[in-house]
Amino acid sequence: MLTKGKKILIADDEADILEIIQYNLVKEGYDVITAKDGDEALLKAKNNKPDLIILDIMMPKKTGDEVCEILRSQPAFKNTLIVFLTALNDESSHIKGLETGADDYVSKPVSPKVLVSRVNALFRRVNMEPEGKVLKIENLTIDPDKFEVVVEDKDVTLAKKEFELLYLLASRPGRVFLRNEILNQVWGNDVIVGDRTIDVHIRKVRQKLGLDCITTVKGVGYKFSL
Amino acid sequence: MLTKGKKILIADDEADILEIIQYNLVKEGYDVITAKDGDEALLKAKNNKPDLIILDIMMPKKTGDEVCEILRSQPAFKNTLIVFLTALNDESSHIKGLETGADDYVSKPVSPKVLVSRVNALFRRVNMEPEGKVLKIENLTIDPDKFEVVVEDKDVTLAKKEFELLYLLASRPGRVFLRNEILNQVWGNDVIVGDRTIDVHIRKVRQKLGLDCITTVKGVGYKFSL
DNA sequence: TTTTATATTAACAAATTGTGAAGTCAAATC
DNA sequence: GATTTGACTTCACAATTTGTTAATATAAAA
Numbered sequence: 001m002l003t004k005g006k007k008i009l010i011a012d013d014e015a016d017i018l019e020i021i022q023y024n025l026v027k028e029g030y031d032v033i034t035a036k037d038g039d040e041a042l043l044k045a046k047n048n049k050p051d052l053i054i055l056d057i058m059m060p061k062k063t064g065d066e067v068c069e070i071l072r073s074q075p076a077f078k079n080t081l082i083v084f085l086t087a088l089n090d091e092s093s094h095i096k097g098l099e100t101g102a103d104d105y106v107s108k109p110v111s112p113k114v115l116v117s118r119v120n121a122l123f124r125r126v127n128m129e130p131e132g133k134v135l136k137i138e139n140l141t142i143d144p145d146k147f148e149v150v151v152e153d154k155d156v157t158l159a160k161k162e163f164e165l166l167y168l169l170a171s172r173p174g175r176v177f178l179r180n181e182i183l184n185q186v187w188g189n190d191v192i193v194g195d196r197t198i199d200v201h202i203r204k205v206r207q208k209l210g211l212d213c214i215t216t217v218k219g220v221g222y223k224f225s226l
Numbered sequence: 227m228l229t230k231g232k233k234i235l236i237a238d239d240e241a242d243i244l245e246i247i248q249y250n251l252v253k254e255g256y257d258v259i260t261a262k263d264g265d266e267a268l269l270k271a272k273n274n275k276p277d278l279i280i281l282d283i284m285m286p287k288k289t290g291d292e293v294c295e296i297l298r299s300q301p302a303f304k305n306t307l308i309v310f311l312t313a314l315n316d317e318s319s320h321i322k323g324l325e326t327g328a329d330d331y332v333s334k335p336v337s338p339k340v341l342v343s344r345v346n347a348l349f350r351r352v353n354m355e356p357e358g359k360v361l362k363i364e365n366l367t368i369d370p371d372k373f374e375v376v377v378e379d380k381d382v383t384l385a386k387k388e389f390e391l392l393y394l395l396a397s398r399p400g401r402v403f404l405r406n407e408i409l410n411q412v413w414g415n416d417v418i419v420g421d422r423t424i425d426v427h428i429r430k431v432r433q434k435l436g437l438d439c440i441t442t443v444k445g446v447g448y449k450f451s452l
Numbered sequence: 453t454t455t456t457a458t459a460t461t462a463a464c465a466a467a468t469t470g471t472g473a474a475g476t477c478a479a480a481t482c
Numbered sequence: 483g484a485t486t487t488g489a490c491t492t493c494a495c496a497a498t499t500t501g502t503t504a505a506t507a508t509a510a511a512a
Contacts, residue, residue, distance in 0.1 A: 081351075091337045098343040103351050104330075105344075111317045117324040118331075125307075125329050125352065159489055174372040194492060199469060201490085217373050218468060218499055219386040385500055423502055425458060444457060444510065459508065470497070481486070 006123060007031045007048060011041035011067065012056035012085065017108075021054070024112040025119065038062025045071060045080075052081040052119060057088055057097070065100055072101040075164075075188045081122050085110070135170050138226050140211065142170055151209055161186060162205050165198075169214060169224035178221040198222075232349065233257045233274060237267035237293070238282035238311065243334075247280065250338040251345065264288025271297060271306075278307040278345060283314060283323070291326055298327040307348050311336070361396050364452050366437065368396055377435055387412060388431050391424075395440060395450035404447040 008030045012018045015036070022032045033048050035041040039061040045053060053071070055064035062070075064084055071077040083104040084097045097105045104118055135142040141150040144167055149156045158166065164186045169177060177185075179198055187193060202222060206214055213226050234256045238244045241262070248258045259274050261267040265287040271279060279297070281290035288296075290310055297303040309330040310323045323331045330344055361368040367376040370393055375382045384392065390412045395403060403411075405424055413419060428448060432440055441451050 091340055094340050095343045098347045101350075103347060114317055114320050117321045121324045121329060122351075124327075125348075161490070174374070176371065176373045193490090196469085196471095196493075197491060200471085200492085203470070216469070217386075220373055223372065387501070419501085420503060422458085422504080426460085426502075429459065429461095442458070453512100455510100455512070457508105457510080460506085461504105462506105463502105463504085465500100465502075467500070468498080471495090473493085475492075476490085478489090479487085482484085 006052065007033065007050040008052045008054065008119070009033045009035060009041065009044055009048065009050040010054045011035040011038070011059060011064070012054075013037060013059050014056075017056075020112055021115060024116050028116050028120070030119075036060075038064070038067045041067050042070060045077065049076070050080065052083065052122065054083045054085050054115075054119075055102075057084055057086040057093070065097065068097075068100050068102060073188055073190045075186065078185075078188075079126075081126065083119070083122070085115070133171075135167070137170060137173060137224075140170075140209070140213070140226070142167055149209070151211060156208050158205065158208060161201055162208070165201050166205050166209075166214075166224075169222060173224045173226070176217050176221050176223040182221065232278070233259065233276040234278045234280065234345070235259045235261060235267065235270055235274065235276040236280045237261040237264070237285060237290070238280075239263055239285050240282070243282075246338055247341060250342050254342050254346070256345075262286075264290070264293045267293050268296060271303070275302070276306065278309065278348065280309045280311050280341075280345075281328075283310055283312040283319070291323070294323075294326050294328060305352075307352065309345070309348070311341070359397075361393070363396060363399060363450075366396070366435070366439065366452070368393055375435070377437060382434050382436075384431065384434060387427055388434070391427050392431050392435075392450075395448060399450045399452070402443050402447050402449040408447065 008025055010018055010021055010025075010032060011034070012021075013036050018034050018036070022034055025032050033044055033050060035044050037060040041053070041055065041059070042062065055067055057064040064086070068082055068084070071080065071082070082102045083106060084102045085106050085108060086093070086097075087108045089107045094105050103122055106115060106118060133144070139152045143149075147163060149158055149163070149166065165182065168182065168185050182198055183191070183193070202214055206212070211226070213224055215223050215225050217223060234251055236244055236247055236251075236258060237260070238247075239262050244260050244262065248260055251258050259270055259276060261270050263286040267279070267281065267285070268288065281293055283290040290312070294308055294310070297306065297308070308328045309332060310328045311332050311334060312319070312323070313334045315333045320331050329348055332341060332344060359370070365378045373389060375384055375389070375392065391408065394408065394411050405421070408424055409417070409419070428440055432438070437452070439450055439452050441449050443449060
């Protein structure tokens with residue numbers, strides 16, 4: 001069987017639903033992992049880094065909402081697709097679900113085929129802007145897959161945060177990122193770190209690259225520019 | 227209300243639906259264009275290059291499916307978000323719609339608020355977060371994202387307040403801003419600064435730009451004019 | 453001319469960022 | 483299990499930039 005190389009985690013406490021959805025997604029070529037409550041979903045999400053997570057809202061241990069919120073607050077899951085699957089069909093929970101950061105909200109009962117279609121549509125849209133895009137700016141290359149930075153044919157080793165910081169800035173050369181934006185993107189929404197932390201990391205990147213490619217915009221933020 | 231700078235085209239032959247959706251999207255900060263049949267939708271799509279298009283399926287002239295297919299075949303609309311809004315609720319048309327290249331498929335009747343939520347979610351996912359508007363006036367360019375001012379191909383570095391001041395004035399060339407308005411917009415409603423403070427900043431902008439583009443209207447305020 | 457509002461300049465205060473050193477913690481190595 | 487290593491953070495202080503004021507000069511209106 002040809003696999004799409006996309007991992008999907010399904011969390012639902014109803015075993016039969018879990019099974020039928022799993023069956024249909026596997027048939028479509030996805031790798032599927034299942035969980036039967038909120039805590040298990042969180043655990044498996046962390047261990048398996050799925051590309052998409054289907055969450056039932058009414059689950060034991062933790063509700064889908066809660067799982068979603070916890071995941072979204074972590075940088076590692078900022079780009080993970082999340083779909084709510086729920087028997088609730090009132091307007092307010094629908095809206096709340098989407099605002100929590102879900103990418104789709106599907107009401108039960110739903111045909112497995114329709115669900116698969118929606119999953120396909122989400123991947124289609126997201127894959128247009130591939131996340132692991134290699135950035136090349138003059139003699140600087142940044143490869144997020146290999147986690148590798150090359151300056152003038154020489155490898156530069158950056159730590160994780162340093163790399164993420166550089167990648168963020170370089171992903172939109174010229175654009176100024178507010179200190180707040182940087183915090184949210186690199187550190188995560190809820191993490192609290194001191195003001196000087198960003199500076200120190202910026203400094204390390206500047207130091208290691210040996211290039212004057214990060215410009216300070218005082219009172220605003222930082223931007224990449226060569 | 228601050229606009230998100232995102233254009234949405236809605237195509238539906240039912241005038242009342244058109245109106246209520248338009249109202250809700252505008253309230254949310256989107257720029258909205260409407261069309262009442264398939265041909266008009268195509269025409270307006272080409273002329274306005276919307277970021278997202280909401281298509282009713284059952285429309286005169288051309289159906290939503292057809293419009294979608296035509297648009298998707300053109301490179302210019304590869305990345306445009308498309309949402310089907312339809313009374314059809316059978317599984318096969320749902321699936322077919324998504325496979326045609328739609329990004330979402332919403333069944334009528336739908337609460338306008340839910341629709342707005344789904345639209346927001348789509349924009350959030352494609353990371354099309356609104357960008358500030360770049361102002362171009364003759365040989366002067368002001369880019370709020372890059373925090374950059376270019377005069378005759380030369381970069382000019384402005385401090386934060388200076389930039390905000392210039393951006394405010396230049397956003398409405400010719401319009402006179404009262405000193406009070408300037409204070410509110412640039413410094414904030416509650417900040418108290420002396421009268422001369424504005425003058426000094428105006429002077430710095432004039433100096434740095436090397437252009438006579440800010441005119442004093444004595445006893446009233448300042449205006450941008452080239 | 454007199455009055456009033458704005459321009460200019462320099463000095464000062466405030467806010468922001470840069471830097472080196474040191475501490476914390478967890479993972480890797482011995 | 484102890485030790486080492488390295489990533490990450492914080493701190494204190496230096497360096498820098500920005501914002502504000504005050505004093506004086508200039509120009510426009512009355």
